[in-house]
Structure formats: C-alpha cells, structure tokens
Amino acid sequence: MTDGLFPRERAVVAPGAVHVPEWLPPLRRRELVDACRAWGRGPVPYRHTVLPGGGVMSVRSLCLGRRWEPYRYLDTVGVELPAWLAELGREALVEAYGQHGGFAPDTALVNFYEPGATMGMHQDKEERSGAPVVSLSLGDSCVFRFGNTENRGRPYSDVELASGDLFVFGGPSRLAYHGVPRVRPGTADPALGLTGRLNITLRQTGP
Secondary structure, eight states: OOOOSSOOEEEEETTTEEETTTTHHHHHHHHHHHHHHHHTTSOOOOOEETTTTOOEEEEEEEEEEEEEEEEEEEESSSSOOOOOHHHHHHHHHHHHHHSSOOOHHHHHHHEEETTTTOEEEEOOOOOOOOOEEEEEEESEEEEEEOSSSSOOSOEEEEEEEOOOOOEEEEEEGOOOOOOEEETTTOSSSGGGSSSSEEEEEOOOOOO
C-alpha cells in the first residue's frame, strides 16, 4: 500500500495479471459513474446477491449483458451491454497486453461497495471462455487481494486499487483466487460525486 506521496507504477502482479494505475482519465471516470447510476435506475437495479447457502453478499450488484447468478450464467439479458463499454474492455487489454486477442465481452458485473462492504476470496470460474477479466475501479480505494490458483490462502499479494485503476488477469492467473478485504472510506476524489467504491468487471462467458 502507498500513502500517496509517491506515484504508483504499473506492475505485473503475477504472470498474466497486470495493474495499471490511473488508466482512466478523470472525465472518463465521471462518465462511468454517471452510467452506473443510470443502469441502477433501469429495469434491473442493484441488489444484494443471495448465495445458495443462504448468505447475502455485502456488495450490491447488477449485470449488463448476459445475466449471472450464483454460480452460473443465464441465457437472458436484463440490461444490454453497451458497445462502447465492450470497446473500452478491448482498449484495456491492449494497454495491459499489447493486443486484445479478439476479446468479445458479453457481460459486465458492476459491484457497489458501500461502507463496510467486502468481497471474500473467490475464483471467476463460471465463464467457459479462457479470455481475461478486465477490472475497472471507481471511487474509494480498496485493498485488492490477488492470490494463487490452488486455494484461498497464501501466497497472495495485496494491491491498492484506486479510482481510475485498471487490473487485468488472464493466462496462468485467470483462475486465481481474489477478493476485497477492505475498502478505504473517504478516499475518493470529491469531484467524482461518489461515496463508496464501484468496480466494473468485463468478461467473455463463452458458449
């Protein structure tokens, strides 16, 4: 973690896992926050996901494109995935890897972290495609824990994700366990007009 005194540098956290600080310019961040608000006013609002065992996730989520529910994708669409957001995902892969490899995301999961919300260590493994996951952060900074592909424990790396940051994981790290053990309240730029943290992950689910 940093205290903001020194610029954060681009880093390869693990093979195939790339962190690009402040990839999104301030204007694009504001546009994305406005879009997230508009999506939440649509036919499929943000909700706390209920897990099969009865637990309730502390984050509130909505899906764009192909709908996800624990632990599968449905062949239905509640809110269309905008073409411009899919294109942003391809631009992100070019930034991270130098090419987008034909990335064709058909779903985006938007998670809203209110104060106190966390995300346990998990794998993104419902997708049948091996395409990378593109993650965009907005608002409050968080501790993003990026682990190994075998279990939820060590070894893992704690990465600070701040507003505008890009994180991509694919290849050998595609099925790495990851989570958000802590969000840092009050760290968002006041000009963004957001209390809390938004995270947008673009995925290609496969057939």
